[in-house]
Amino acid sequence: MNLDFTYQNPTKVYFGKTALDNLSSEFVSCGDTIMLAYGKGAIKKSGLYDQIASILKKSGKNIVELSGIMANPTYEKVMEGAALVRENKVDLILAVGGGSVIDCAKAISVSAYCKGDAWTRYWLKFEPVDNEIIPVASILTLAGTGSEMNGGSVITNDDMKLKIGRVFPSNVNPKFSILNPEYTFTLPKYQMVSGIFDMMSHLMETYFSGEDDTTTDYMIEGVLRSIMSSAKIAVKDPKDYEARSNLMWSSTLAMNPIMGLSKTQDWEVHMIEHQLGAYTNCTHGMGLAAISFPYYRYIYQFGLDKFVRFAKQVWGVDETGKTKQDVALEGIDAMETFVKQCGIVTSLKELGATEEMLPLIANSTVLLGGYKVLTAEEVLEILKTAYAQA
Template identity: 55%
Template sequence: MLGNFTYENPTKLYFGKDALSYLQDELALYGPNVQFIYGGGSVKRNGIYEKIMTVLQAAHKRVIEDGGVMPNPTLDKLYEGCRAAKEQKADLLLAVGGGSVCDYAKAVAVSAYCETDPWDTYYAHMRRIKNKIIPVGCVLTMAGTGSEMNGGSVITNTAEKRKIARVFDARVFPRFAVLNPEFTMTVPKYQMAAGCYDIMSHLMEQYFSGTDDTASDYIAEGMMRSLVHSSRQAIRDPQDYEARSNIMWLASWALNSFIGKGKSQDWMVHMLGQSLGAYTNATHGMTLAAVSLPYYRHIVKAGEAKFARFAQTVWQVRPDGKTAADIAAEGLQCLEAWMRSLGLVLHARELGMTEEMIPQIAEGVFITHGGYETLTREAVEDILQQSL
């Protein structure tokens, strides 16, 4: 394990079929005004909206409705939510939905009382929080992002075609999260598959870096194997509770900073995928899927030993008579086969990217330095070209 680190996670998780029964206890800890945040209406169609409203009414809360959060929350929507939270004096932001709804709630939490422009302050320039923060709670309906147990918040500035992720400190983490795997069973297969790949990408981006023997990597390998197994089960039978529960639990632990401790990390797949998403407004997990294989094939030689270990440990590739390069390449072939079995998008053109967009998308890619290779602008454009 490298260096010195501190691990803190203040989010309380309520997990299982009866998880929602604990929401009333949590609501009692906050004031009367609850901003009920949700997405495009699926929570009304699947009955979850009514369940939440029943709990809120039983707790005698004044509900401030904030629906219509889009899959890639926009800056305009953030401004709208901030106005509502401040004017209505929200005591709690209750996010009911998937990762985008949770991301948006955290953005509102830090931005509502910001005296300057929150995009400029917290996203474009990543400044420290000096204003009041509104508490956030989550009721999760889709597994994937891990946003229910971290400080991450991604906002898209549509005017500038920039999609920026900000990871806030523990003060912004949701205070609690309700995780009932049954709530994820109405999510379409396309979205479920995208969520599964988001989980895998989180695991791989923390795994594919460094050469030291870390406990974190052993944990990540076990989580990746579990995800591959459970995702296959869930694709065959979306009502498989055991598979859904494993996926939901993995999503929370894949990105609550636990498995990244004591090692460097490589977040270039997210940087590529987020810039692609800013131009196409495509589903987040699918943008990651479209750029992952071209990126990993670009850096595989530099990280050959780790990719070979990934092939053997996660995919059970037999090393007999093979070079490390052969084993590493076979591991990526296994990754691709699994991605195809889930129905993931493997080509960015299917998400709306054109060759003419590549220079602009490349311009919006932040370059990180934790991986086996630091990309040049030319390399970024080449990877995007290969993803077409």
């Protein structure tokens, strides 16, 4: 662990079938007015909404609702929520849903009392938050982003065609998060497998960086193997509790800052996908999958030894009689085979991209990079390959 770090995670996690039983005790010290933030009605169909509303009423809370949070939350929606917070003097935002709902809640929490334009200050200029922050809590219904235990918030500005992620300090983390794997049982398969690749991508973004031998790398390899094993079971039986619980916790770990400690990190795949999402509004995990394979085949030689290690330790590739390049590429191939067996999309065409969009996406991508910092021209070549693949 050659890089110094400071680590703090204040989120309390209640995990398992009885996790919701802890909600009323948390409400004791959270103020009188709760904003209930959620998506487009899935929690009402499942009955979870009624359970939460009942607990809120028994706890004597005033309920303010923000519904209709979309899969890629917009700054316009954030401003709608911020106005509700101010008008109703909201004490806590309770986000019920997947990462998009939780991301939106965190964005509202830092934006409601922002002096000036929050988008410009907090997402474009990455200024420190110097205003009152409304506490956030979450009840997770979709595993993938890890937003339930971090300060991340990815928001889309439709007018500017920009999708930008910001990881705020730990004081923006949810104060508590309720994780019951059973809440993910009713998800469509498309959403489930998209979340699976999302969590894998979070791990790979930190893994594919540096040449040192860190404890973090061993942790990432172990969680990736757990995801692979549980994903195969969950695809066949979405109501297998052990598999879904393993995936839910793997997702939380994957985007918990602990999995990036003492790592330089990459995040180029995410930067490209964010702009893909800004133009297509595609499901995040699917966009990551479509970009990952041409991206990794493009940059693997710049971090060859780590890609060899990935192939051997995660995918069980036998290196006997093979070059390092052969082993590295076989690992990427094995991952692609696994992804397709899960039903994860790998084609930009299928995600709604057009050829005309590709240069716009490439030219608006924020270029970071781990083993290689790409140019806009190189991003465009990767996008063209992703567009042509099946």
